[in-house]
Amino acid sequence: MITGELKAQVDKIWESFWTGGVSNPLTVIEQFTYLLFIRRLDETQLLEEKKATMIKKPISNVIFTEAQSELRWSSFKNKEPQAMFDLFTKLTVDELSVFEHMKQVGDKVGVFAQYMKGATFMIPTPRLLDQVVQMIDKIKMDDRDTKGDVYEYLLSKIATAGTNGQFRTPRHIIKMMVDMVQPKKEDTICDPSAGTAGFLVSAGEYIHEKHPEWFHDKTFREHYNSEMFTGVEFDNTMLRIGAMNLQLHGIENPTLIGKDALSEGNGDIREQFSLILANPPFKGSLDFDSVESSILKVVNTKKTELLFLGLMLRMLKTGGRCSVIVPDGVLFGSSNAHKQIRKEIIENHKLDAVISMPSGVFKPYAGVSTAVLFFTKTGTGGTDDVWFYDMQADGYTLDDKRAENKNNDIPDILERYHNLENETARLRTDKSFLVPVADIVANDWDLSINRYKEVVYEEVSYLAPTTIIAEIKELNSERDNALLILEKLLK
Secondary structure: OOOHHHHHHHHHHHHHHHHOOOOOHHHHHHHHHHHHHHHHHHHHHHHHHHHHHHHOOOOOOOOOOHHHHHHOHHHHOOOOHHHHHHHHHOOOEOOEOHHHHHHHOOOOOOHHHHHOOOOOOOOOOHHHHHHHHHHHHHOOOOOHHHHHHHHHHHHHHHHHOHHHHHHOOOHHHHHHHHHHHOOOOOOOEEEOOOOOOHHHHHHHHHHHHHOHHHHHOHHHHHHHHHOOEEEEOOOHHHHHHHHHHHHHOOOOOOEEEOOOOOEOOOOOOOOOEEEEEEOOOOOOEOOHHHEOHHHHHHOOOOEHHHHHHHHHHHHEEEEEEEEEEEEOHHHHOOOHHHHHHHHHHHHHOEEEEEEEEOHHHHOOOOOOOEEEEEEEOOOOOOOOEEEEEEOOOEEEOOOOOOOEEEEEOHHHHHHHHOOHHHHOOOOOOOOEEEEEHHHHHHOOOOOOHHHHOOOOOOOOOOOOHHHHHHHHHHHHHHHHHHHHHHHHHHO
C-alpha cells in the first residue's frame, strides 16, 4: 500500500504541473511518465556498472556512452534550471538531447521504449522542469511494489480529472474480476482495450500475491515477462502509459499492439488467449466497412460494446475464459444484434455468471449502469445454470464523492462465486441465485437480473375511508376550538 508520505510527494508534483501551466491531466501523466523513464534509464545503467565492477568485465548493456554522461539523471539533476532545460530541448550531446536519447534507446530497457515515436516534451519552463525533477528524485522507488503503487496513485488522479476519466476502470472492480477468474500458471492473458493496462497489472499482482512460488521456476518467469500479457490499444498516449505501468509492476516485455482491435486487418488475432479481462468502450459506433469481417459474422452491428464481445469470442482459445464489463443495455437490448450476441454466448458457449453493478460505480465521471459477464468459449454450448448477483454496494458511496464506507458486497460475491454448489438452494428474492438456461431462452435471451429477481411485497393495512374521514373531522373540530380559545385570550 502506498504511504501518506508518497501520496503527498505525488500530490506536490501534480500541483506543480498545474500551477506551471500544464493543465491537461493526460499531459501531466505523460510528462511524469517520461521523467520516470529517464530516471529508470540511469538507474538501469548504474546497476549494470555495479555488476561490471564486481565481475571485472565491460558493461554488456550500454545505455549511455561515456560521452553521453551529461544526459544521465544523476548528472543533469544537479545543474541549474536553464542548463537542465537546454539538455532536454537542444541537441547538445552527440546530436542528442535528454529527450531524444530517451526516444532512441530502443528495446534495451523494456517494452516502454518501443512506443516513444510520438513522444513530445511539453514542460514549458526551466523552473517547472527543475521543480519536478527535484521532487521525483526524492521519491524512493526501490522495489516493484513501491514503483507500482506510486504509478497507480498517479493514474488514479485521471478519475477525478473530468472528462478523461473514461480511461480508468475502478481498481477494486478490476481486482474483483481478477480474483473471480483466478489466473492460472499457463494462462495467456489479453485486454483488447487496454488503456492504462490496469487489468493486466492486476492479473500480474494476483500471481505475485497468491502464487509467489511460481517465480522459482525459470520457465514460468520467462513466460510471465514475455508471453503471458498482451494489450491492444489504438491510442499512442495510452499505449505509452500502459507500457510504463506494466514495467513499474515488474512485467518487462509484455506484448502491446498499437491498433484498433476491431478494425479490418486485425483478423490474424484468433484463438490465441486463454483469459480475457476487459472494459471495452461503451456507446461507440463504427462503419461496417471499418470492422473486421469475421466479427460481423458473429454479431452484425455497428455498436462497439457488442462488437467487442464478438471479438473476444474470436480471440479466445477453446476453453478460454472471459470477464468483461458491459453496459446494462447489452443484457436486455431488443435489437437483433443484442439478441444475436446473447444467443451466441449462451447457446454456442458457456455463460457462467452475470453480476449487476450499481450505477454509481463509475462516478464521478459516468453514471451508466453496468454489469460483468463471465463466460467460457466452448464452441459446443454448455450453459446450464447461470449465476446472477445483484451487487448493491462496492465499498464506496455511490455519489460523486465515492468516499469509502462499510457497505461492500464484493467479499460476498467472491465467496459465493467460488462455492456455487451452495447456491442451488438460494431463492430469487436473495441477492444471488441460479437461473436455468431454459428460463433465459424463454425470456428471449434476456440477461437483466430484474427479469428473474422476485420482489417480496409486504402487505400494508389501511383504515377504512369512513374512519379516516371521521378522524379528520375530529382534528378539524379540535383546531376550531383551539382558535376560539386563542381569540378569547387576545380580547
